[in-house]
Amino acid sequence: MAEDVVEALGDPTALADVLSAVVGRGPGLTPAGDDVLVGIAAVVASESAGSRGQAATAALRHSIRAALPGTTDVSAHMLRQACNGLIGRAIHELVSALVGSNVRGVRDRARRVVGIGATSGADTCAGLLAAAPLYLPFAERTAA
């Protein structure tokens, strides 16, 4: 489901379709689908994602509006914030660690994010990992 959203980011019609199926979906006060979207937003809205990321964020922000009435108030608010680049500190720090290719930092911070809520954190990570390879500039690294 995370991959479907990421793939649709460049196509407004497809994006609206996918979002209507993802927003509000699944268990939790912030339904799992919404947590996944937060992870994606955290990546594309990050400074490191550059102008492509900005375009994707704008598309997400625009297309998600129609779907928000379908989810809980708490979650809709969280999504609105995320599409404006306002995300939780732990998630933000995980994105920074990914960009810095800081392996230990990624491990520690991912652990912290996974610890959020019951499954929200893990769902957020799923979204984040789907978007990261396409939007974050990773430092060249030689294979260990």
Add this chain to the structure above:
Amino acid sequence: MTATAVPPHTVTSRSYPNLYKDSVSLMTVSAQILGVPGIVTASVVMGSATNVENLAQAGLGEFEVRPNDLIVAVSGTDEGCAEALARADDLLTSRGTSDDGAAPAAAPVVSLQMAVARDPSLNLALISVPGDYAAAEAMKALRLSMDVMIFSDNVPPEAELAIKEYARDRDLMVMGPDCGTSIVNGVPLGFANVVRRGSIGVVGASGTGTQEVTVCIHRNGSGVSHALGTGGHDLAEAIGGISMLHGLAALDADPATDVIVLVSKPPAADVAAKVLAAAEESAKPVVVIFLGADPVNVTRRGVHGAKYLAGAAEMAVALARGEEPRTYDLTISNDMRRTIRDLARAMAPSQKFVRGIFSGGTFCFEAQLIHAAQGIVTHSNVPIDGNMTLADIARSHENTIVDMGDDEFTQGRPHPMIDPSLRDARIGEEIDDPTTAVVLFDVVLGYGSASDPTAELLGVIGSARARARADGRAVAFVAYVCGTDLDPQDRASVVAGLKSAGVHVASSNAEAAVWSAAIVSELGGGAA
């Protein structure tokens, strides 16, 4: 999740309008009802459009709900479903903790309002957040009828005035902004020392000033009822001493307080007049130390002016015992005179100047005053009237006395009382300077301060002194340790460590400064 038909098979559900439970609780409920015998499928979800659709597709029912409604849907045997829904209802509507420990723990307190809701007896809030937010937090606390201590600085003066006027109208106390030290009901707040409880109340506009007065009261065998900080800006014209006047009135009304001490750098003239008039009105004897002001101009009926911090403490202790207060005696003993002469004689011709390296702002201020009284003009980052501003705070010039706890030194760094490493390095540099005759410094103990504030310093002094000796120089070290035998640090061993490193440890900040000034005078320094 799909039910592989196990007849007989019922589907039941229940929805809860506008019920918000955090995800952890929802998972818990879900797991619990799935464990009920006879249950095949269980879903506990918010009624979002997609979830409603999914439930319908899974054959768990058609729901007319809104996204903020909670749905519990189960399938299985008749008895299982009934039992599961009852169980879920129990878990979702129960308040407080259940004895199986599955219920979520109480939410952590994240606001003043939550704290007061949980314990209505709370009546003091300590605020330490960046200045921009401190004023807003203080107002929240005052609206909840709490007294407030604002450790933070950089609250705009208009905001400080607004907060204090609001508090005054409601008979509440605002300690701060920029209030580093208070002792309320025997509880040290901020940078504060552990002192005996007793009958002397203190209202202080300066943090280390208050620390020194309370420490000296303790060492003179008396104790402190309360020490209320007002923050460094309270006695400015714009604020008018609202907190000091409130503190004075509070101690005046406090049955546990017999004597009151007011501590401040010199206030604005109007404010000083107002505070002194209120002190004169007090039914209790009041000792006033406005550092740098002539005690004679302060003294009036029932009001005793003091010149030094330690002297103010001594006066208060005498008054509390019903004795006549005497002027603080700073005469140098004959032994110490001889020592000072020996120290001066051992110095190389290049050694002329005092280098005062302080972590306590008021100690720095008092040391400058005492040197100035001996005609020794000093350079400082915070010069008193008549002294010079240091061109480069990182480099001493001639006679120099700096406050390393001042903003310029602490940008992005912990205060030297918390992390003395910059102070230690600076002392090392001073010893290496061939013109340095005396290194004068303070060590402040108590809550908030480093757990072992001289751990590195002794090594710094040892190695720098060896270098100086190889260079034909002998630097004199004079220090004061502000602390009590009850402080979390071991005062006796801090003093012993300094002494064994060759540091002359005085019994008050004023005495240390007097010794230092005497050495410089002995060298013919001073008027450089």
